[in-house]
Amino acid sequence: MSAIxxxxxLPKLKFNxxxxxxxxxxxxxxxxxxxxxxxxxxxxxxxxxxxxxCYFSRSRGGLWRKGETSGQQQRLKDFLIDxxxxxILLKVDQDGVACHTGRRTCFYTAARPEGxxxxxxxxxxPDELYKK
Amino acid sequence: MSAIxxxxxLPKLKFNxxxxxxxxxxxxxxxxxxxxxxxxxxxxxxxxxxxxxCYFSRSRGGLWRKGETSGQQQRLKDFLIDxxxxxILLKVDQDGVACHTGRRTCFYTAARPEGxxxxxxxxxxPDELYKK
Numbered sequence: 001m002s003a004i005x006x007x008x009x010l011p012k013l014k015f016n017x018x019x020x021x022x023x024x025x026x027x028x029x030x031x032x033x034x035x036x037x038x039x040x041x042x043x044x045x046x047x048x049x050x051x052x053x054c055y056f057s058r059s060r061g062g063l064w065r066k067g068e069t070s071g072q073q074q075r076l077k078d079f080l081i082d083x084x085x086x087x088i089l090l091k092v093d094q095d096g097v098a099c100h101t102g103r104r105t106c107f108y109t110a111a112r113p114e115g116x117x118x119x120x121x122x123x124x125x126p127d128e129l130y131k132k
Numbered sequence: 133m134s135a136i137x138x139x140x141x142l143p144k145l146k147f148n149x150x151x152x153x154x155x156x157x158x159x160x161x162x163x164x165x166x167x168x169x170x171x172x173x174x175x176x177x178x179x180x181x182x183x184x185x186c187y188f189s190r191s192r193g194g195l196w197r198k199g200e201t202s203g204q205q206q207r208l209k210d211f212l213i214d215x216x217x218x219x220i221l222l223k224v225d226q227d228g229v230a231c232h233t234g235r236r237t238c239f240y241t242a243a244r245p246e247g248x249x250x251x252x253x254x255x256x257x258p259d260e261l262y263k264k
């Protein structure tokens with residue numbers, strides 16, 4: 001995806017009191033919802049500029065370039081804003097797995113009548129992912 | 133979907149300081165991401181019990197039974213929790229349109245190199261939707 005100037009985009013976003021907006025990552029071709037994380041203005045600008053998805057890590061308090069440790073990057077295919085500008089939908093091409101548990105998606109636990117059920121398997125061991 | 137007892141589910145969810153957790157609604161068969169809204173414990177319990185999606189409206193400060201005014205209900209097909217329990221993915225069957233603007237999805241504005249671009253059309257006029 002070509003670099004996009006964020007100066008026209010940022011004023012359309014409603015950041016919360018912490019300066020963050022939630023961003024949903026969806027695999028662009030299969031439609032699978034991979035994860036939800038947060039972005040600040042700087043991570044939005046970097047993502048649009050570079051075409052590699054960069055979040056804001058609330059636990060680390062800094063930019064989180066997805067895949068910088070694990071190698072499992074997200075290439076931006078499309079960047080969508082919702083009707084009231086307070087949520088982003090990132091259509092991405094995910095390298096490998098999105099979840100730190102080694103599963104393709106973070107949404108692998110389903111609430112079913114029979115109880116909580118795992119619906120996605122571990123594809124890569126977290127030790128391998130993070131070279132522990 | 134059969135009624136699900138929420139007592140085993142609620143302890144797995146990490147509600148924020150306002151007692152809310154973000155919930156992504158995805159059309160179960162097409163994979164389209166329709167909207168993102170918030171749920172509190174009561175709306176989670178009601179959604180699992182009834183199979184009709186109920187959010188918590190931050191603007192109104194109360195339960196928001198999706199479609200109660202517009203008729204555009206969401207029937208629950210699956211209820212997924214992410215790896216750290218702070219986001220819900222609702223697989224739903226959406227009656228009509230999800231967005232209050234009369235579009236199928238709230239994510240109809242794309243950031244493209246040529247500028248902000250509308251990528252979904254109005255299917256129902258909001259006046260018709262809300263019988264103004």
